[in-house]
Amino acid sequence: MKKSQKIGGSVANYVDERTGAAKWVKKNLNKVFPDHWSFMLGEICLYSFIILLLSGTFLTFWFDPSQRDVVYNGAYAPLSGVSMSAAYASTLHISFDVRGGLLMRQIHHWAALIFMVAIVVHLFRVFFTGAFRKPREFNWLIGIGLLTFGIVEGFLGYSLPDDLLSGTGIRIAEAILQAIPVVGSYLAFFAFGGPFPGTAFIPRIYMVHILLLPGLFLALITIHLMLVWYQKHTQYPGPGRTEKNVVGYPLMPVYMAKAGGFFFIVFGVTAFLGAVASINPIWLYGPYTPGQISAGSQPDWYMGWLDGLVRMSPPLETHAFGHTISWNILLPGLILPGILFTGMALYPFIESWISGDKREHHLLDRPRNAPNRTALGAMSIAFMIISLANGGNDVIATHFHLTINGIMWFTRFGLFIVPPIVFLITKRICLSLQRADRDLVLHGRETGRLVMMPNGEMIEVHEQISDAKKWTLTQHQSADALPAPLPESAKLGIKGKLRARMNQANAVQVPAATVTEFKELGEGHH
Amino acid sequence: MSNQIERFEDPGLPEHIHRNADADPLAEKRAEKQVAILFLLSALGTVLTIASYIFMKSDQYVYFPVMGSTNVQQLFIGLGLTLATLCIGLGAIQWAKKLMPDQEVIAERHEFRSEEVDREELVATFHDRAGQAGIGRRPLIKRTLGLAVGLVGLSPLVLLRDTGPLPGKFFETTNWAAGTRLVLDPAGTPIKPEDLEVGAVAQVLPELPAGTPRTLENIGKDAVLLIRLRPEDFNLDPERLSWTYQGIIAFSKICTHMGCAVALYEQQTHHLLCPCHQSTFDVTRAAKVIFGPAARPLPQLALMVNADGYLTAKQPFSVPVGPSFWERNSANG
Numbered sequence: 001m002k003k004s005q006k007i008g009g010s011v012a013n014y015v016d017e018r019t020g021a022a023k024w025v026k027k028n029l030n031k032v033f034p035d036h037w038s039f040m041l042g043e044i045c046l047y048s049f050i051i052l053l054l055s056g057t058f059l060t061f062w063f064d065p066s067q068r069d070v071v072y073n074g075a076y077a078p079l080s081g082v083s084m085s086a087a088y089a090s091t092l093h094i095s096f097d098v099r100g101g102l103l104m105r106q107i108h109h110w111a112a113l114i115f116m117v118a119i120v121v122h123l124f125r126v127f128f129t130g131a132f133r134k135p136r137e138f139n140w141l142i143g144i145g146l147l148t149f150g151i152v153e154g155f156l157g158y159s160l161p162d163d164l165l166s167g168t169g170i171r172i173a174e175a176i177l178q179a180i181p182v183v184g185s186y187l188a189f190f191a192f193g194g195p196f197p198g199t200a201f202i203p204r205i206y207m208v209h210i211l212l213l214p215g216l217f218l219a220l221i222t223i224h225l226m227l228v229w230y231q232k233h234t235q236y237p238g239p240g241r242t243e244k245n246v247v248g249y250p251l252m253p254v255y256m257a258k259a260g261g262f263f264f265i266v267f268g269v270t271a272f273l274g275a276v277a278s279i280n281p282i283w284l285y286g287p288y289t290p291g292q293i294s295a296g297s298q299p300d301w302y303m304g305w306l307d308g309l310v311r312m313s314p315p316l317e318t319h320a321f322g323h324t325i326s327w328n329i330l331l332p333g334l335i336l337p338g339i340l341f342t343g344m345a346l347y348p349f350i351e352s353w354i355s356g357d358k359r360e361h362h363l364l365d366r367p368r369n370a371p372n373r374t375a376l377g378a379m380s381i382a383f384m385i386i387s388l389a390n391g392g393n394d395v396i397a398t399h400f401h402l403t404i405n406g407i408m409w410f411t412r413f414g415l416f417i418v419p420p421i422v423f424l425i426t427k428r429i430c431l432s433l434q435r436a437d438r439d440l441v442l443h444g445r446e447t448g449r450l451v452m453m454p455n456g457e458m459i460e461v462h463e464q465i466s467d468a469k470k471w472t473l474t475q476h477q478s479a480d481a482l483p484a485p486l487p488e489s490a491k492l493g494i495k496g497k498l499r500a501r502m503n504q505a506n507a508v509q510v511p512a513a514t515v516t517e518f519k520e521l522g523e524g525h526h
Numbered sequence: 527m528s529n530q531i532e533r534f535e536d537p538g539l540p541e542h543i544h545r546n547a548d549a550d551p552l553a554e555k556r557a558e559k560q561v562a563i564l565f566l567l568s569a570l571g572t573v574l575t576i577a578s579y580i581f582m583k584s585d586q587y588v589y590f591p592v593m594g595s596t597n598v599q600q601l602f603i604g605l606g607l608t609l610a611t612l613c614i615g616l617g618a619i620q621w622a623k624k625l626m627p628d629q630e631v632i633a634e635r636h637e638f639r640s641e642e643v644d645r646e647e648l649v650a651t652f653h654d655r656a657g658q659a660g661i662g663r664r665p666l667i668k669r670t671l672g673l674a675v676g677l678v679g680l681s682p683l684v685l686l687r688d689t690g691p692l693p694g695k696f697f698e699t700t701n702w703a704a705g706t707r708l709v710l711d712p713a714g715t716p717i718k719p720e721d722l723e724v725g726a727v728a729q730v731l732p733e734l735p736a737g738t739p740r741t742l743e744n745i746g747k748d749a750v751l752l753i754r755l756r757p758e759d760f761n762l763d764p765e766r767l768s769w770t771y772q773g774i775i776a777f778s779k780i781c782t783h784m785g786c787a788v789a790l791y792e793q794q795t796h797h798l799l800c801p802c803h804q805s806t807f808d809v810t811r812a813a814k815v816i817f818g819p820a821a822r823p824l825p826q827l828a829l830m831v832n833a834d835g836y837l838t839a840k841q842p843f844s845v846p847v848g849p850s851f852w853e854r855n856s857a858n859g
């Protein structure tokens with residue numbers, strides 16, 4: 001036995017005698033993970049979170065979360081002698097005087113953007129493939145929690161440097177607090193320790209940004225992953241893949257190497273962006289003062305849709321009995337996002353209520369096979385894109401020589417008109433794709449080879465697709481995959497009628513091809 | 527159509543196709559080398575990072591197209607780190623893809639639902655234990671416990687009270703009073719009407735008594751924008767017209783929507799635009815909202831000229847400045 005093996009053996013023995021871990025580890029080295037590119041999206045979230053923890057820790061060594069006044073005299077000459085907050089001065093110090101400091105700041109900011117993009121795209125994947133269905137509803141809820149906290153964490157993070165741009169963002173946050181009926185002015189004064197901007201806010205959100213929310217993330221991510229581990233990953237349908245099994249590569253060595261390697265790739269890409277792509281150059285904005293502002297003030301993208309909704313809001317305020325209620329802030333800033341996020345969180349339960357489907361699902365849906373769900377998702381994306389576009393209306397206007405007013409009016413109407421159109425189009429596309437699948441199974445693949453028949457007729461030769469492919473394209477409607485029909489009852493209430501209507505809409509599907517039909521067509525040759 | 531519809535069947539896992547490196551020892555050797563080279567590149571990246579950190583100058587900038595002016599040391603530390611991490615990742619994945627077994631394996635899933643007998647036993651045990659505690663039989667304990675637990679949550683709320691003072695009249699007041707001189711921001715010098723040409727804009731603040739510091743909290747309420755138009759451009763009622771002076775009109779610079787600085791003045795159209803949410807105000811019509819989400823005009827400051835010829839406020843703002851709040855009485859705008 002080699003010396004290294006001997007040492008490894010005695011360490012393992014030491015640990016096992018105290019924890020009994022051998023059995024669990026032995027079992028889990030064989031744990032099977034299905035392989036698909038879209039399963040990497042969640043991994044990107046996890047890895048960019050780790051990058052955020054590492055780069056963020058680095059930044060805390062120099063960042064001074066204080067709003068006391070200092071006079072800057074560091075390496076950045078244009079701001080030399082300018083009075084500013086210690087938070088802004090220390091951010092300048094990190095950017096210009098700490099070797100690798102600017103790099104880490106940029107890595108941190110890029111990692112935050114990647115974290116949020118990965119969360120949102122991961123959410124799309126989970127939604128469109130129906131991975132949220134029983135038994136994974138808890139993980140869906142945790143995911144919505146992570147998304148929500150991620151938005152807040154990102155906002156607090158880019159607010160910390162206390163530059164002119166981020167200070168404007170905080171000003172807006174204060175206005176939202178202030179707009180809350182009855183308690184608004186009090187909330188604002190408590191949050192800011194008095195009048196805005198005060199000296200309390202940056203130290204407070206610093207604590208939330210580096211301790212409270214990261215701790216919460218860590219807890220939620222741990223539960224999220226433990227559930228993935230325990231429930232085993234979902235898999236795409238295909239030959240050999242069933243609701244009862246999981247097909248893929250064992251944890252050791254393949255999945256370890258791939259997942260571990262992928263962490264370093266995400267790190268490498270983030271480091272590259274941090275090295276070459278300037279992000280949030282706070283020294284160009286100057287220190288915050290409430291009397292000034294820079295044109296083209298933009299939040300980061302994950303806040304941009306909210307900002308877009310606020311921008312397109314009509315000028316509505318209620319003035320009555322000596323009080324003011326700002327609907328132009330409350331509606332787009334709190335009420336609408338609240339409804340959207342609640343709806344998103346409840347979606348798995350709503351879908352299962354409509355379909356009456358209470359079975360476990362481990363095989364993913366191909367999005368085309370759930371046309372209403374896919375159309376709803378596309379509709380939501382359209383809603384977000386329109387809001388986001390309006391969040392950048394000033395930038396779009398200057399780049400494309402349009403008027404801000406024109407974009408604003410377009411998005412005000414578009415927000416209500418475009419999503420339903422997107423819903424209808426997506427649904428039609430899904431059904432057409434179902435039809436295409438059916439044709440492919442029954443008639444085979446177009447080969448492009450033209451043959452002239454003895455009678456002069458020209459035909460294109462079709463080639464049968466493989467049995468594996470036929471199965472993939474037809475498995476979704478195997479006998480037990482259809483939801484149970486609703487009980488027929490004359491006395492359905494409004495809720496019942498609504499449910500029945502939606503259930504009927506879900507039943508609109510192109511039937512999957514069957515062997516019977518295939519045979520009737522003469523083995524697909526014609 | 528018969529009732530017996532025959533469906534396609536699962537053909538099962540496809541046969542494993544061997545890769546080049548599985549069969550050809552040369553290909554295997556090649557893959558091994560590729561992985562090793564990637565790991566070596568990573569080591570080189572770390573050397574680059576350390577060397578850039580130690581030997582490069584911190585204050586050297588180079589201009590690159592697209593990237594702009596770039597700090598060379600930060601760039602090379604970053605590129606070294608990129609190489610170091612990316613190549614570990616690429617090496618590990620190449621290793622997994624080319625040399626580790628690529629045959630998919632099947633594992634069975636287990637049902638999550640517990641066995642019926644376990645579930646029944648749990649319910650029985652639970653009821654038994656609850657019975658031992660007697661929570662159902664002792665409503666007095668149940669209710670008082672509810673009260674106690676409900677109340678204990680109040681303490682943190684009360685303890686948070688000292689996070690800030692009460693707002694009082696803060697949102698309703700500014701430092702502008704009758705006779706307050708307008709001073710330029712940030713110079714702090716008073717201003718005469720003739721200092722401002724037609725079409726010009728200036729940001730002003732109220733002159734504070736000597737020794738009073740100018741805080742950001744004050745600027746956030748006091749900032750005023752001074753604009754000079756030709757008097758015939760105004761379209762104001764007589765009262766508001768009397769608040770202007772020789773074509774000079776003053777508005778609070780704090781947006782009535784969400785408090786941003788309304789800083790963009792369009793000289794030709796006499797429009798003021800808030801860069802945050804594009805609320806647009808018409809200067810000639812007392813900053814009436816003509817577009818965007820703001821619901822109220824920017825408050826106008828009444829101007830006059832004092833005995834020394836300096837611009838001063840005739841009276842405080844007639845309405846609170848800035849965004850809405852619950853206590854705001856908006857009956858008069």
